[in-house]
Amino acid sequence: MKRATLVYDGDCGICTKAVRLIGDRAVGRRLRVPADADVVAFQFADLAALGTTAERAEYELLWVEDGRIYGGAQAVAKLLIDAGGFWRPLGLITRVPPFRWIAHGMYRLIANNRHRLPGGTPACALPVAERPGAAG
Template sequence: MTTHVPETALRRTPLLMYDGTCGLCNACVRLLLRIDKAGTLRFAPLQGPTAQAILRERGLPTEDFDSLIFVPDFPRKDGPHWSRTDGVLQVLAELGGVWRVVSWLRVIPRWLRDPLYKVVARLRYRLFGEYRPRPLAKVEWAARFLP
């Protein structure tokens, strides 16, 4: 006797947690929404209840909004996660296609990549300002955001 497992139970659910008040972060999320034609990525602001619960479960800081966190299968509590440039490169690998090629930049050591990330993170509000809410380009994108 075989048991039928629903297709949705077999799918991974990649989640990108980002600073929900940052203009640059929100612009990047909107770009990812356009690039991710398959619609697999989910998004949650680090300040929101979903991200806060995941951060607590994984023993990560709940007040550090200077780094994005990418979790390739967020319902799995014991799965991996990546932050800073590792997170960015993992998201690009997740998207596939030409973006997977860009993700090969991980051959550059983290100690060379992350300092630039930290500089941009420190200056992002001065350079890009706070996020000003506006409608999404496609209404169906709203379902990809977790509170």
């Protein structure tokens, strides 16, 4: 069985902070990426080997596992499920309607406005090709 991989936007302050919080105290319990999972910024990931593209990774958080790619709120749900403990039921609930729809809407609202949120960076608002230091 291959390791699961959590892929995030390393140029985004919100995304980077969220990934750093994994393992830190959250709601009084530790949320940890499972020991058999990798966490990588998409800018440094072999996206082709993971079966995805920079465009998709720029658009949403990705959880890649067993050849399947879960994006956005469903990637968060998979992370919660695999973290176990208190987080597992929350992740499972997030995968079924109507909670799935609510989670998707909340995820898109945050993702689409991440550059406006505390901790967001100007790079969050730019397409990858237009970010400072982008190969062009």
